[in-house]
Amino acid sequence: MADDRHVVVATRLDDVTADLVIAELNERGVPVVRLDPGDFPSSVTLDVLLDEGGPCGRIRTATRSIDVSAVRSVYWRRPSPYSAPAGIRGDEAQWCTDQARYGLGGVLGALPGAHYVNHPWRNRDAEYKPAQLSTAARCGLQIPPTLITSDQARAREFAADYGPVVYKPLWNTDYTAPDGRHLNIWAAEVTPDSITAQVSMAPHLFQQRVDKICDIRLTAVGENLFGVRIDGAPGLDWRLHYDKLAYSPIPVPSDVAKAVHAYLDAFSLVFGAFDFGLDRDGHWWLYECNPNGQWAWFPDHITGRITRALADRLQHPGVRR
Known part of the structure; x- marks a missing residue:
């Protein structure tokens, strides 16, 4: 029997990586709904009943409707941040944003029987670099000696003992300069003398190169x-x-x-x-x-294989291949 349950792709409009997977699923005739939770409430609405029978109801976008009890799988990519309705400011805006995150986000994270790639809460858990490195070492992967510190003297000592050493941000925070330029902090080699007292302002990650x-x-x-x-x-x-x-x-x-x-x-x-x-x-x-x-910047012969593997997983969530 044909499986007419939807695959939900949670992402923003400009996501080339998701576009490849959606195109592959469309070519296979798999029902797909692209949903950006950040579009709530401007063009996304929510109506879900929770009782002893489990969640039932619908999430609607500007063009599609999702039966929350009949979702096959979810590809959680790069959705926009949850937000408040236009014109709402201050504490009211924060309240609306939080309700969207824990309401709509809570429903999207609890779709009965859906297979997640990945579940958004598992993504969140796995984003912390200290947890990544300690888990990797425990699982048998080799990691370079790494120090996370806000102490200048300790950072300089580490750089002297393990040099050459690189600095990496613990999280890539969006940062816009006063002139409007979007800035990033990249991995860079540091010496003991280049490590200043400003280290005390935040945790810093130093790693043997x-x-x-x-x-x-x-x-x-x-x-x-x-x-x-x-x-x-x-x-x-x-x-x-x-x-x-x-x-x-x-x-x-x-x-x-x-x-x-x-x-x-x-x-x-x-x-x-x-x-x-x-x-x-x-x-x-x-x-x-x-x-x-x-992964979508790789040459076609590489991206094609990854695209097909993801489409397989979303189309056939019960099959391991």
């Missing part, structure tokens, strides 16, 4: 692991040099694969984007895992 020969992005979709070698970056952070990069598939060693699956299980994740550095001895050093990372 891996003597790498290349970078690796490993994209995990359930049991499927897609390792991609990234060559050509002239600097420390390859994300600054997309125009100079070359990509090639790379086999995933069995011990790394086993540890990656253990990591996903520890956080109850289906999807993960793992960043590694490969050293001259062939060791894979984990930097971090983004539970909702990007």
Whole structure:
């Protein structure tokens, strides 16, 4: 029998990664609803009854209607932030935003029988770098020595003992300069002398620099692991040099694969984007895992395989492949 239950893709309008998966599902004839929770209440409405029979009712977008009791799977990508109705300000706006998050967000996180890639609450749990690194080490992945501190003297001591050392932000906060430019803080090498007393203003992450020969992005979709070698970056952070990069598939060693699956299980994740550095001895050093990372910038022969794996998972949530 045909399965006419919907796949819900929770994301904003400008999401090329989600576009690829939606196109693949459409080509297969799978019913898909694109929903941005951030559009509530301007163009999204909610009407759900909760009783002993479980949730029933509908979430409606400007063009589609979702039966919350008949959702096959959810691809939780990059939805816009929850917000208040236009014209509402201050505490009232915060109140409306919180009600949207815990009301609509609560319903979307409790769809009966739906398979999540990933569940939004599991994404949240897996976004903390201290938890990522400690879990990775426990699961058997190699991690560089890492210090999280707000103490200048301790940071300088670590940089002297483990140098060369890099600094990385613990979270990529959106930041706009007074002139309107969007700014990012990238990974950068630091010396003991460059670490100032401003470290005391927030926790900072310092990590021993891996003597790498290349970078690796490993994209995990359930049991499927897609390792991609990234060559050509002239600097420390390859994300600054997309125009100079070359990509090639790379086999995933069995011990790394086993540890990656253990990591996903520890956080109850289906999807993960793992960043590694490969050293001259062939060791894979984990930097971090983004539970909702990007992959659509890869060449077509790589993105196509990841797209199909995600579509398989969403179309056939009960089948493990």
